[in-house]
Amino acid sequence: MDAALVSSTFLTILLAELGDKTQLATMALGSSSGRPLMVFLGSTTALLLASLLGVMMGGSLASMAPPAWLHLAAGVGFLAQGVCLLLETRGDFPANTSS
Known part of the structure; x- marks a missing residue:
């Protein structure tokens, strides 16, 4: 171990x-x-x-896939989530308003 x-x-x-x-x-x-x-x-x-x-x-x-590709994909995914959250906070991105 x-x-x-x-x-x-x-x-x-x-x-x-x-x-x-x-x-x-x-x-x-x-x-x-x-x-x-x-x-x-x-x-x-x-x-x-x-x-x-x-x-x-x-x-x-x-x-x-090589580890470098996985790290890149994870980084891009986190950045995309961050951008979406920032835009949603500013009101530039439509939030999920389903009820």
């Missing part, structure tokens, strides 16, 4: 997840449900499965 890879992955995910909306929702569920252990088990299982899907998809994509 590659301890450096495991520890860097753990630290990256831990820091990325601290204070995000998923953690806040889990805190709310844990405090209001009266069964914090069940909330912990459910949220842990969900994060485990989401991570498994991400790793499997990443492994599949890595076998089809």
